[in-house]
Amino acid sequence: MTIPFTNDTLVKDIVNELPKTSDVFKKYRIDFCCGGNIPLHEAASKKAVNLDDVLQELKELYQREIDRTDNLEVWTSSSSSEIINHIKTHYHHPLMEELIQLTPYVLKVSKVHGNHHPELLKVYELFTEFKEEMIEHTEKEEKDIFPLLLKLESMQKENKNKVIAHIQELEKEHDYAGSLLAQLRDVTSDYKLPAEACGTYTLVYKRLEALESETFMHVHLENNILFPRYM
Numbered sequence: 675m676t677i678p679f680t681n682d683t684l685v686k687d688i689v690n691e692l693p694k695t696s697d698v699f700k701k702y703r704i705d706f707c708c709g710g711n712i713p714l715h716e717a718a719s720k721k722a723v724n725l726d727d728v729l730q731e732l733k734e735l736y737q738r739e740i741d742r743t744d745n746l747e748v749w750t751s752s753s754s755s756e757i758i759n760h761i762k763t764h765y766h767h768p769l770m771e772e773l774i775q776l777t778p779y780v781l782k783v784s785k786v787h788g789n790h791h792p793e794l795l796k797v798y799e800l801f802t803e804f805k806e807e808m809i810e811h812t813e814k815e816e817k818d819i820f821p822l823l824l825k826l827e828s829m830q831k832e833n834k835n836k837v838i839a840h841i842q843e844l845e846k847e848h849d850y851a852g853s854l855l856a857q858l859r860d861v862t863s864d865y866k867l868p869a870e871a872c873g874t875y876t877l878v879y880k881r882l883e884a885l886e887s888e889t890f891m892h893v894h895l896e897n898n899i900l901f902p903r904y905m
């Protein structure tokens with residue numbers, strides 16, 4: 675596997691290519707924002723960190739992202755328990771991690787740039803609402819609804835009706851999460867960055883946009899492949 679960056683690639687270009695790499699740089703206290711205009715090897719030596727360690731982590735992160743690209747067709751012929759495991763591993767766990775990791779960045783840009791760009795205050799508000807909704811929704815799926823779906827075969831008819839009501843409620847929550855993402859897209863004018871946007875600003879827009887496309891795939895898998903089996 676070849677990763678699209680080397681020791682000589684500028685730190686800011688690595689973050690632009692794959693915004694999630696900012697977590698690795700943050701861990702090693704490498705500045706990817708205003709000081710990101712230097713090659714990776716120089717940034718590593720400035721912070722006296724082992725270049726190979728950093729590269730290895732970037733490589734693993736890149737591989738994980740490649741593995742995550744989903745062929746949805748495969749799932750129509752898979753068992754429900756396979757789909758549920760896939761949803762938990764590839765969507766729920768990364769989503770929970772991303773919501774936590776992204777929070778301080780969204781807060782930071784809204785505080786630092788909110789005066790000149792009031793839409794960033796709205797971005798923070800919408801992101802926080804999306805985060806709270808998705809944490810609660812995902813917990814409900816994992817703790818209550820998915821186990822119910824897996825038990826469904828042995829159930830009486832009236833219990834099956836209850837499951838349908840639960841699924842309809844989840845679908846409504848998906849619609850609401852989708853409307854928050856639509857509002858985020860709207861207030862950011864399709865994630866259009868101002869010319870003077872700094873690294874953190876850029877990172878927030880790129881990661882929010884990635885969060886949107888991951889959520890669309892995630893919801894598609896539940897709404898259109900998993901849930902119709904029980905309706």
Ligand SMILES: [Fe+2]
Nearest residue numbers: 761812815896
């Ligand atoms: Fe889910």
Ligand SMILES: [Fe+2]
Nearest residue numbers: 815844848896
């Ligand atoms: Fe869901």
